Amino acid sequence: MEINDRVLGLYFQSELMPEEMNAIKLLVSFFDDPEIFTKYFQFKNTNPYPNEFNLNYSKILADSTRSIELTEVLQTLRYKPDVFLPTIHAAVHQIFFKHYPQVPIQNPIRIFITKYDVITLLSNIRSAMIQRFVCISGSVVKMSPRKPYVIGMDFLCLKCSAHVPTTFPEGKYTLPMLCSNQDCRNIKAFQPLRDTAKLVNWQRIKVQECSSDDQIGVPLTMECEAKNLDISHISVGDPVTIMGIVRAESSDVHKIKNTGLYGLYLEIVTVVTNKDNECEVEDLTSEEIARIKEMAKSKNIFHSLVKNFCGVIYGLEKVKAGLLLSLLGGNDMQSRGTSHVLVIGEPGLGKTQLIKTALGYSPRGIYISAATKTGLTVSIAKENGQQSMRAGGLVMADEGICAIDEFDKMGKEQESLLEVMEEQTMTIAKSGIYCNLRVRATVIAAANPVQGHYNPSRTLSENLKINAAVLSRFDLVFLLLENHEAQISRHVINIHSGVKRNFDPGFRNFEMPPPPSVRRLWTQSSTTSQRSVNDVPLETESFTGYMKRVSQELQTNISHDIIKKYINYARKHIHPRLSQGAIDLLNAFFSKLRKDSPGNGIPVTSRQLESLKRLAEARAKAELREIASEIDAMEVIKLYQETIYDFKTQDFVMPRMTRKRGTDRPLGELSVAKQQLVFLDKIREEIESRGDDAFSFQELLTLSKDLGMRVGDFGFFIERLNQSNLLLKKPGGMYKVLQSAL
Numbered sequence: 001m002e003i004n005d006r007v008l009g010l011y012f013q014s015e016l017m018p019e020e021m022n023a024i025k026l027l028v029s030f031f032d033d034p035e036i037f038t039k040y041f042q043f044k045n046t047n048p049y050p051n052e053f054n055l056n057y058s059k060i061l062a063d064s065t066r067s068i069e070l071t072e073v074l075q076t077l078r079y080k081p082d083v084f085l086p087t088i089h090a091a092v093h094q095i096f097f098k099h100y101p102q103v104p105i106q107n108p109i110r111i112f113i114t115k116y117d118v119i120t121l122l123s124n125i126r127s128a129m130i131q132r133f134v135c136i137s138g139s140v141v142k143m144s145p146r147k148p149y150v151i152g153m154d155f156l157c158l159k160c161s162a163h164v165p166t167t168f169p170e171g172k173y174t175l176p177m178l179c180s181n182q183d184c185r186n187i188k189a190f191q192p193l194r195d196t197a198k199l200v201n202w203q204r205i206k207v208q209e210c211s212s213d214d215q216i217g218v219p220l221t222m223e224c225e226a227k228n229l230d231i232s233h234i235s236v237g238d239p240v241t242i243m244g245i246v247r248a249e250s251s252d253v254h255k256i257k258n259t260g261l262y263g264l265y266l267e268i269v270t271v272v273t274n275k276d277n278e279c280e281v282e283d284l285t286s287e288e289i290a291r292i293k294e295m296a297k298s299k300n301i302f303h304s305l306v307k308n309f310c311g312v313i314y315g316l317e318k319v320k321a322g323l324l325l326s327l328l329g330g331n332d333m334q335s336r337g338t339s340h341v342l343v344i345g346e347p348g349l350g351k352t353q354l355i356k357t358a359l360g361y362s363p364r365g366i367y368i369s370a371a372t373k374t375g376l377t378v379s380i381a382k383e384n385g386q387q388s389m390r391a392g393g394l395v396m397a398d399e400g401i402c403a404i405d406e407f408d409k410m411g412k413e414q415e416s417l418l419e420v421m422e423e424q425t426m427t428i429a430k431s432g433i434y435c436n437l438r439v440r441a442t443v444i445a446a447a448n449p450v451q452g453h454y455n456p457s458r459t460l461s462e463n464l465k466i467n468a469a470v471l472s473r474f475d476l477v478f479l480l481l482e483n484h485e486a487q488i489s490r491h492v493i494n495i496h497s498g499v500k501r502n503f504d505p506g507f508r509n510f511e512m513p514p515p516p517s518v519r520r521l522w523t524q525s526s527t528t529s530q531r532s533v534n535d536v537p538l539e540t541e542s543f544t545g546y547m548k549r550v551s552q553e554l555q556t557n558i559s560h561d562i563i564k565k566y567i568n569y570a571r572k573h574i575h576p577r578l579s580q581g582a583i584d585l586l587n588a589f590f591s592k593l594r595k596d597s598p599g600n601g602i603p604v605t606s607r608q609l610e611s612l613k614r615l616a617e618a619r620a621k622a623e624l625r626e627i628a629s630e631i632d633a634m635e636v637i638k639l640y641q642e643t644i645y646d647f648k649t650q651d652f653v654m655p656r657m658t659r660k661r662g663t664d665r666p667l668g669e670l671s672v673a674k675q676q677l678v679f680l681d682k683i684r685e686e687i688e689s690r691g692d693d694a695f696s697f698q699e700l701l702t703l704s705k706d707l708g709m710r711v712g713d714f715g716f717f718i719e720r721l722n723q724s725n726l727l728l729k730k731p732g733g734m735y736k737v738l739q740s741a742l
Helices: 005-011 018-031 034-040 057-066 068-079 081-099 286-297 301-307 317-328 351-360 407-423 485-497 505-509 520-525 543-552 560-573 580-595 606-621 630-640 644-650 672-690 697-707 714-723
Strands: 041-043 052-056 110-114 133-143 147-157 163-167 190-209 221-227 239-250 262-273 341-345 365-369 378-383 386-391 401-405 425-430 433-438 442-447 476-480 694-696 727-730 734-737
Touching: 005 081, 018 034, 018 068, 018 081, 034 041, 034 057, 052 057, 057 068, 068 081, 068 133, 081 110, 110 262, 133 221, 133 262, 163 190, 221 239, 286 301, 286 560, 301 317, 301 543, 317 341, 317 351, 317 442, 317 476, 317 543, 317 560, 317 606, 317 630, 341 351, 351 365, 351 401, 351 442, 378 425, 386 433, 401 407, 407 425, 407 442, 476 644, 543 630, 580 606, 580 630, 606 630, 672 697, 672 714, 672 734, 694 697, 697 714, 714 727
Parallel strands: 052 110, 221 262, 341 442, 341 476, 365 401, 401 442
Antiparallel strands: 041 052, 133 190, 133 239, 133 386, 147 163, 147 190, 190 221, 239 262, 378 386, 425 433, 694 734, 727 734
């Protein structure tokens, strides 16, 4: 079979070697059969004619074992991609020209290699792999703007006025070696014709390898270059699989620019976004899917998952259940499907261990400790005179988990989460760059109360150094209080000494169950469900007590890998909807919650109702069911009763007039900070009794003496309150108490 010379001229700039021509003829004879062609090639576009194809390389390589010659040709992609790619393009174009002779032959086709059989780790890409074809997987952490790239130009011969077309290898400006006119042997007198320059789009991205549990050190990154390739569907934070050719380039660093030191980058041939198949997550086999479905049929599978969630931490069933429901997520048909969780507690209760365990069950996640706004969102960097976007933790955790430790230490940086947690988007407007990114990350955070200990005599907002708007966006907010120090110490000692865990009955009351202020709801709203009350006696006990009782009867041990695969399968393939009974029960509880909510706490809005809906859907996902029943809603409400939202109905926020500092020590022996709080409390009482918020210096001094305060220089103490925006100094020596101090 003869190959059209014009087809060869599109992909080869020099005369072909005999082995290259033989390879083209072999591929043409193999793919000329339409049935074989459609088996390995997928049309990427068909309008008006198919000129872009996806080649399933793994499949054709596996099927080519019957032909040694074909296998050898296909194997050249690994070691000689610059030879194989023009060869496969020329062969397919010859077949294309045979079936579509009316299409102008000067338009080249594009073939994208997909399903490459080997993924190379970034740590294995070294100088020995230059000019070889590799496939890498990771997340996009930086993107440069798109620029024009010159791949060739015509030159005018100054002797015979002939036009000499010239290509620029790797974009380097190169003069013609010889005039194209055979009668003119000019080798150096040429003038560039800039209006004939051939331009393509050029863009660079930086890819960071997927992190793993056994990874040590900083994750590796690699620059990837896209020439004449549309990558507009990619944004920072996206997980990608990139196939390309390893290239070397001289360093741009000024000190080593003129030395023999080179850097490596990847010239992209094909890039695939892994939206549905996150990095490091292999497709489940049919045996694994069957095992997962069999697990879902077992009794109390949800309780088994909670029991095996974080074995090193005993108790805290409500937190483990909340984190599990957050990992499963709800349906994002109309609004967000992510359920954010905040765990607040005193140091040493295992908050960090819990959120790290949840992170380990997610196919994609980022752990951050008290990050800045730039570290969470997107930063704009300027390199080599051009601006590029660099992804922060939230962007990198798209469609995964963003675990934030020391959440209370972030301060005003918490405001950067407002849009992400509710709208699932991030708007960037800085350094002349404006864009909107999709950030579908689930936020799981851990925080400590102010001063490290929770003071029940203070309001919730005073105990938590967290923005109220951010706090309202969390679906579940757990408050952990340490009540049985001796039993906890005994449990910790048993773990570290290798003694079998002590399941002492005293641990049953580790978390204080909620008072019966809301339990009357069950007698008003509960109806018959598909499971009997004897099987799930929720009406008579708290969620924690119920989970402890059921979990102690379970002997099932589920490995970490099985739980991870179970969660990911349920999250991806199960999309439950609420039954009418579940809807009625959730509406009844929300009405009760909103009615009993005091005005000085976290506002109860429709966000809480949407949270209950997502959690009920996640509870159904835990058993791979397509319908969220009334029992699912009942368990979710019981869990919700043990979060800070239910404290509204328990009069958790005490009135200010009856609040007292819980200490028997004289006030003068306390720290200045604690004396300041008592002093401000006394000022509030005076304002409420006299109806005036202005005080003279002498009146403030008298109040401090009545309280027995010892703060040293009282004038300096008042000045510090003024600088802290708690007192406002007015003309005439008067001081006004600002609203922020009340």
